[in-house]
Amino acid sequence: MRFVRTRIKPLLLLGSGYNYLRMKITNAKISLKEHNLSSATFNDIYHSSSGALEESLYVFIQGNKLTERWNALHDSDRFNIAEIGFGTGLNFFLTLKTWREQTRKPKRLFYTAFEKYPITKTDLATIYKKWPNLTYENDTFINLYPDHTIGCHRLLIDTDITLDLIFGCANHSIDLIKASAKLRVDAWYLDGFSPNKNPELWSYELFEKLAFHSAPDSTFSTYTAAGAVARNLRAAGFKVKKIDGYGKKRHSLIGILDKTESKTLSSCATPWLNIKTSKVFETKQKEATIIGAGLAGGTVALALARRGWKVTIVEAANQVLHGASGIDQLALRCRLFAKNSSLSLFFLHSYLFSKRYYSLLNNGSAWNETGLLQLGDAKNKRKLFDLEKIIDIYDSRVVQKMSPEIAASLVGLRLQNTALTDNLIYFPEGGWVDSLDLSSNLFSHPNISVSLNHSIDQIIRENKTWHLTSCRKKPLSSPVVVVASSFAAKNFECLKTLPLQEIYGQATKIPTSPKSERLNKVVCGERSVFPENGGHHTISASYFRPDQKTLSPEAMDPKQLNKENISRASSLFCDNGIFQSEDSDALSATRSAPPDFIPIIGLAPNFSQMRANYLAFTLNKKTKFEKSRNQDDYHEGLYLSVGHGSNGAATCPFAGEIIASLIARDPLPVSGETFDELSASRFIIRDLKRQKIRFA
Template sequence: MKCLKSANIEWHLPSPFSKDFDDVYYSDDGGEAEKQHVFINSNRLLERIKSLSPYQHLTIAETGFGTGLNFFLTTHLWLSESLPSQCLHFISFEKLPLSRIDMTQVMQQRHADHLLKDAFLAQYPPLQEGYHSLFFANGRIRLTLIFGDVNDTLPELRGLVDIWYLDGFSPTKNPDMWQASLFSQMYRLSHANTHLSTYTASGNVRRGLRDAGFNVQISEGSGRKRDMLIAHGGEGLTQPRSTPSRAIVVGAGLAGCHTARALAERGIHVTLIDQNPDIAQGGSGNPQGALYAKLAMEQTPSSELHLFGLLYSANLVSSLLETQPNLGALCGVLQLATTDKEQERQARLLQANLFSSDILQAVSSDQATEFANTLIDKPGLFFPKAGWVSPVDWCKHLVNHSLINSHFSEQVTDLAFMPNTDAWHIQTNRGDYETEIVILCSASDTQRLTPLKHLPLKAIRGQTSQVPTSGLPDLKTVVCGDGYISPALNQSYCFGATFDLHDLSSEIKIKDHQQNLQTLSSVLPDFATIDPSLCNGRVGYRCSTPDYLPLVGEVGVYDSFVKTYARLRVDSNWKDFETPLMHQGLYVNVGHGSKGLITCPISADVLVAMITGTPAPLPNRLMERLDPNRFILRDLIRNRI
């Protein structure tokens, strides 16, 4: 998770020239026609698109993004030939990404009229190692850019690929990429119907692909290149996993609504159940929430999840704001250094040079005052790609889908697997359901159901405060210190929130308004005149886990896990275990704490990728850290069970 250097480019107009690989990115003479022939036509992409069913996804993976030419050629065809319900997931790896300046010049020269140009530049990621998700055309196209060496990052990809674009600088110019290990990983991620093409007919590449397991053929090349290679999945590869037809999601907050939408976009009929009378009435019910992450110097799972969750959510919001302008604003976030200790921490973070300036920047108190449009006497960090979101409005948008059927004021009272039908039986106060897939997104209430009683979830009370904007400064950015405040929504400011581990009362308390105001005025003195008695507010409950990471994935059978991993009580390093039993089709997406706006969207995508066997927006090593069964193993090692 390091800050990367950009590609070293010279402009030999009209083509960019790579000084790193001593080669052009594409030929002035027929470069686009060559790409069209090698990757679009040779993979029979039009035929593949026409064979897709409604709501079906097509996954294309590419080994070198470069200037994005293959992506823009592919999406041009996709937008003209696919159905509105179908989705293209384009995954591309890049070791040396173009800088924003160079990519802007490429777009202006090569793709000035492309429908995705403006949205692509708005979402183009910072030069930060890892996974970056971009969203286009109302969900019809998703681009996952994975920055880093493909031989390091491809082994972390999980899920099957339908078409491979084996592209990049030639084997003679970039021999480090064209390795047997690359071809083996590509084969691992392929299925029986996977197709592959590449512009080179090199003997080493041909033999490497065959040795990996692909059926390889020499095909007619393009332009000056007489030959190229095409391939398809070899013997022994399985068919793609079938997509379930129906699922039930319990909980209509951020986690549940994002999960329901991700399922529906796969063509899965979703029944969304919530015990409250309307959507987002629990911890997701605040009028506004800050979209930001507090980054750490250490590369921990939580800091990595929060960074890429923030960038994921920000791009997702960016893709919606044109049609949903009241959803939020990417106005930036100021994270103020309210103590000497915090100021020292921020200084060390900046000195470490871990993060791109597109992610965070140091600001003085004067600069912070200018950004916020109100007096600030403390320095801090500014996150230009962050902002605020209305969680309730976001949830309403998410469930507005023809395949989502919402049921409110309905509480799940029992959950049991029925072996005779291989389905889950759900009993509520209003009736019974049967389904093959159940996903619990009901925060700490998840523990009420028998198969999930062991999950270590804790409810933490928080009270936010609201006041009219009259007589107060016109705040222009989100300000975070020990609490947060967002720019006004509907002539009202929302700020807070308290953090109470022991009091679970739902009562609005004046002392909590006073605490929120004291926290606010300590960083924004122009807000010190607010009368606590004029505050409105609400109480919500964050759902937290012991390691502050959410629980995302399939739930194991508790007794089977304890029995299978019992040896961990005496040998924490023991690895030779049998596979424990899982509650087949039972999943959770809970425990997001106060970070739900940046972890719920990406976690929902991860969860649905697990269910459908498709690539996820996070590396496998990080997905494993979200495993909901991890605390059983921890407690065995610590002899707590």
């Protein structure tokens, strides 16, 4: 667990009714009496007491003419639906069922839903018993459903169905979407509580934002026919039509976007972050080459393959998941911060997404949700953090404060008293990933091919195509390239100034003993010790930078490092002789991380050109630029997923989803601010403002 100093800005712009210095969410308070499901907060029903399914079909699916439109758009790549007020998920389930029954339809369905007060998983399970016709859809969803934590939860429902659940105030959550990466919604479901109970969801302010994020000819439907709602929709640019309502309701509203002109961005303060004008690459030739078959490369490949792309992975080593990605057991936990910010949300949602990701991949065969105990003397913790603040802002299903007494009885082995401090952290849903099992299924998608022993010497772009040269094999050409190997990136002329530092580490693999096999949690202290896996334990890891001149040859000797790992792991427990060193194996690898220990994810900057474009920052760091200045800030069709360091098990799957979304022009699963903080351009702009001329 790394706790490093990272400058972060508190995230405060997220809506009234919440303390957004915390990342917790307030769950819905519901009342379920007889056939009526109602909200105690809004004193309103979620849906009709009878005919709820039929009303949802009539108002939303028929109201937006989905089956007819899907049939007409069967050659298109994706259809986007967005819902204001997810509630019980009924509209989503019926849409999902209708989609699966339709034979002619677009290739993928993307569904975005906003919800301020999510219903708890326990309450939903009770509600779903009333909908036996939707059992399959409900079961698929409930296994993945998160009922806590603000922000965007991306759920991979099926190979062709993605659900983004965005928890928080809709009016403010939609502001956080990157303006130059609009949702491009084809159909809106307006299903908030009634306008007189929850007027915020029916305001002109919100409808104007919906229009901005709409695709051409976007439609909407809603159960209400309130005059104020109709007027606000018209003012926002929608044509509105009143139709017969369902059941006892006299009327409801449907409509289509009337305004077709696109709005300009309201601010040009950071044109280097405007991905719309930085030429997000579009191609009908859905082919991509990924450099690196580690965890970063494999997860990007699978995310693209799910979207119908043909992916070629080139790897210099003789196996996939080589090096740090191939350590037998990889810990999965959340990197923690003492305050909410765009970065703390990134690491939190990386952890939550990756946990769902591993549980789905090959039916979760590589995932082991054992729980993870973090001791107070964890290696690389540079200073004590405020545990009370951590517990206050994170949900208890993410992290818990653990008493020494409970911790002592939790792991299956007796812990030393010196390890049982008041600074113990427990990740109840954390655990570890079996990298051997992962390697056998991460690359198995039919759209993925892997070329091993294939090092790339240089990448050059000519005629809208990237050309990859190799001294070992024939050159390759590809419209899209993702660099997912930090070490390869430093060899390419166009990326050689990426600020990546190497960190060497050695893990140790030791056989189990009658005593050690009782260990049932991942325990992280000065070393991390994993439960038994195939007759052995993994102990990880010693860390040092290869350029440290104070290290003696003896200190870098694998046998000596093994002994040190075993000694430090043994010191966590009371019993003697738990771990034996005679048959230990060394698992050495080098990780890479930027100086701020934040991974680099997204478009690859044109370093020299961006430096020239914003050189005025060296004279005045408050210089303002025209947005037209950044047309050549980024290389077309070149993307990065590098520098994940020791957090890679959590951040790589989420990074893969971000990059695939960017390439395929899907909605991004992170806020605009988070996306910007992950960009490699941060180093260029930061150094210019500090008058550090690092990038030539």
